Amino acid sequence: MDPNYIHQVSLGDIKCTLLYDMDFVYRGQDFFRNVDEEILVRELIEYGQALERIPSPYIGLLLEYESNKILIDTGVGYMEQAQEINGQQFKLEGRLQKLLRRVGVDGHDITHLILTHFHPDHIGGVYSSDGQLLYPNAKIYAHADEWEYWMGGKSSQQPSIFRYFINENIAPLKDENIYLVGMNEEEIVKGVRLIKTSGHTPGHLSVALQSQGEQLLYISDTWLHPLHIRHLDWETVYDLDQDLARKSRIFMLEEAYNNNMLVQSFHFPFPGLGHVDKVKDGWTWVPK
Numbered sequence: 001m002d003p004n005y006i007h008q009v010s011l012g013d014i015k016c017t018l019l020y021d022m023d024f025v026y027r028g029q030d031f032f033r034n035v036d037e038e039i040l041v042r043e044l045i046e047y048g049q050a051l052e053r054i055p056s057p058y059i060g061l062l063l064e065y066e067s068n069k070i071l072i073d074t075g076v077g078y079m080e081q082a083q084e085i086n087g088q089q090f091k092l093e094g095r096l097q098k099l100l101r102r103v104g105v106d107g108h109d110i111t112h113l114i115l116t117h118f119h120p121d122h123i124g125g126v127y128s129s130d131g132q133l134l135y136p137n138a139k140i141y142a143h144a145d146e147w148e149y150w151m152g153g154k155s156s157q158q159p160s161i162f163r164y165f166i167n168e169n170i171a172p173l174k175d176e177n178i179y180l181v182g183m184n185e186e187e188i189v190k191g192v193r194l195i196k197t198s199g200h201t202p203g204h205l206s207v208a209l210q211s212q213g214e215q216l217l218y219i220s221d222t223w224l225h226p227l228h229i230r231h232l233d234w235e236t237v238y239d240l241d242q243d244l245a246r247k248s249r250i251f252m253l254e255e256a257y258n259n260n261m262l263v264q265s266f267h268f269p270f271p272g273l274g275h276v277d278k279v280k281d282g283w284t285w286v287p288k
Helices: 037-047 096-102 144-151 160-169 171-175 226-230 242-258
Strands: 006-011 014-026 054-065 068-072 083-085 088-090 112-114 139-143 178-181 185-189 192-196 205-211 214-218 262-264 273-279 282-287
Touching (some): 006 205, 006 214, 014 096, 014 205, 054 205, 112 185, 139 144, 139 192, 144 178, 160 171, 178 185, 214 242, 226 242, 242 273
Parallel strands (some): 068 112, 112 139, 139 178, 214 262
Antiparallel strands (some): 014 054, 054 068, 083 088, 205 214, 262 273
């Protein structure tokens, strides 16, 4: 088992396996659209990052307990053909499927699949490159507002790469075992609670886990970088509703802090685990 790509922790009776799908390098102007360049350069130095080079992991989570094998997000998938992103060609070679097999889990073993939202790095591994559903026995969960946005006309102006992933990985699910959550919170199995945290996308979900008094919060893309915790007014182009995104960040920060929850942040350095803490002027991220 490669500790560079696989990290396991126990949460009461739940065995949690974090799977490092791949990295992508983002631009500062996209991650922090409303921040003065000089200020941003100075703050990124703390993380060893540069204005035009912000490495960002994609991290899925496998939960195993009793007869359940629950996968949260599928990574970007594996594609032989390069895709154009921001005018450049990239090969998207996600490892998540290989990592699952490395820990002894086949796609057919997955009983529940949670899609926190429909951006490419979270849904790209729902189907194989030849159109086969990779988790055929899973009950699939997403929020109804997410489905309505991407499957209706509201998302028509989204980048073509986003539309490609929707057409390949989400549209075919209409004929599969998909359950669309309609409430702001819903426990889908004991100890696994879906929480609507809109803003990044209309039906974005976070996942709260609890077992034997221990808790973990998988925030998905509620925040993308520790600086979004430190500076709640710093915006990213990837959030569709900036006001709602800020409110969701505050909601999740308070939830995690008040309940002393371990937090997993999808885009933070692997394995993305830590806690949030209150400081004099706001919040900070404390890596585990």
